[in-house]
Amino acid sequence: MKNLISLSAASLLALSALTGASGAAETAAAHHEIVRQPWSFAGFKGQFDRAQLQRGFQVYKEVCAACHGLKRVYFRNLAEPGGPVFPEEAVRELAASWPNQIPEMNDQGEIAGKGGELFKRPAKLSDPILGPYLNDRQARAAQNGALPPDLSVIAKARGVHREVHWAIHPFLMLGDILQGYQEGGPDYLYALLTGYTEPPADVTVGEGMSFNTAFPGHQLAMPPPLSDGSITYQDGTKPTVDNYARDVSAFLAWAADPSLDQRKRIGWVVMLYLLVTTVLLYFGKRRIWSKLH
Numbered sequence: 500m501k502n503l504i505s506l507s508a509a510s511l512l513a514l515s516a517l518t519g520a521s522g523a524a525e526t527a528a529a530h531h532e533i534v535r536q537p538w539s540f541a542g543f544k545g546q547f548d549r550a551q552l553q554r555g556f557q558v559y560k561e562v563c564a565a566c567h568g569l570k571r572v573y574f575r576n577l578a579e580p581g582g583p584v585f586p587e588e589a590v591r592e593l594a595a596s597w598p599n600q601i602p603e604m605n606d607q608g609e610i611a612g613k614g615g616e617l618f619k620r621p622a623k624l625s626d627p628i629l630g631p632y633l634n635d636r637q638a639r640a641a642q643n644g645a646l647p648p649d650l651s652v653i654a655k656a657r658g659v660h661r662e663v664h665w666a667i668h669p670f671l672m673l674g675d676i677l678q679g680y681q682e683g684g685p686d687y688l689y690a691l692l693t694g695y696t697e698p699p700a701d702v703t704v705g706e707g708m709s710f711n712t713a714f715p716g717h718q719l720a721m722p723p724p725l726s727d728g729s730i731t732y733q734d735g736t737k738p739t740v741d742n743y744a745r746d747v748s749a750f751l752a753w754a755a756d757p758s759l760d761q762r763k764r765i766g767w768v769v770m771l772y773l774l775v776t777t778v779l780l781y782f783g784k785r786r787i788w789s790k791l792h
């Protein structure tokens with residue numbers, strides 16, 4: 500059994516060396532590289548860094564919210580444990596002053612105003628964090644036909660795309676499971692936000708498009724959203740694109756998985772409980788069976 504395990508570990512290593520090598524070759528050709536980042540919430544014990552989530556929300560609010568919604572996150576979530584945990588009163592005020600107000604619904608639950616006029620009201624704690632557009636059509640019309648996706652679950656919807664033979668994928672997945680690697684989403688977001696460069700000489704970038712090393716296909720309709728110094732942090736963190744990208748990616752990882760902290764903590768308690776139960780059952784079994792001798 501032991502041999503079998505070391506054998507499969509060895510073949511896994513060999514495979515990952517192989518795929519790593521082909522990945523490096525591909526990087527050189529297509530400038531495509533998504534590097535693993537050191538996230539506080541990575542691994543079996545990792546937890547979100549509250550100060551980082553607060554900074555990340557600030558980046559979302561001051562930059563991304565101009566184009567992207569966050570409609571599966573509710574204002575009240577920003578004050579709940581496991582997240583940025585802003586004071587509730589501050590979140591209430593934030594909701595009330597959020598520029599993208601809540602459209603009034605009619606009895607059928609449709610967005611509709613009387614006489615074709617749209618009514619909106621300020622948001623409350625119980626309302627979702629909306630982007631500037633009422634629907635995808637309006638968003639596309641404002642963004643040259645491109646759709647800025649809602650960012651609520653983008654950290655789960657994206658990952659690190661590995662261009663390897665399909666038969667290799669199960670082994671890569673197994674490798675991820677063994678290492679507890681689940682941060683492909685935030686790694687991709689960070690790479691995307693820091694991945695704007697000049698295009699290589701042989702690439703022509705389309706009208707209204709930007710070149711990006713991380714985006715599949717390398718051309719996207721989102722202009723570089725971040726620049727050094729554009730956001731002022733309150734806690735002394737350096738105002739660099741690198742930090743903005745890191746913080747907003749962590750914030751979006753939380754938005755997509757708000758109960759991560761609690762789940763990981765409970766996981767350990769459950770493991771401990773099972774361990775204690777195992778020991779008790781073992782001694783119980785010995786005691787019961789000892790009477791049969």
Ligand code: HEC
Pocket residue numbers: 558559562563564565566567642645646647648650653657688691692714718719720721722724725747
């Ligand atoms: C000026 C408007 C604008 C701003 C500001 C903006 N985005 Fe975008 N974003 C877009 C558009 C448009 C797209 C769609 C691009 C495409 O499909 O070519 C997009 C796409 C994306 C995607 C999806 C990429 C993919 O893999 O499909 C992510 C993630 C994203 N934006 C994150 C952000 C974050 C984080 C910020 C804030 C730091 C931000 N955006 C700010 C307009 C914007």
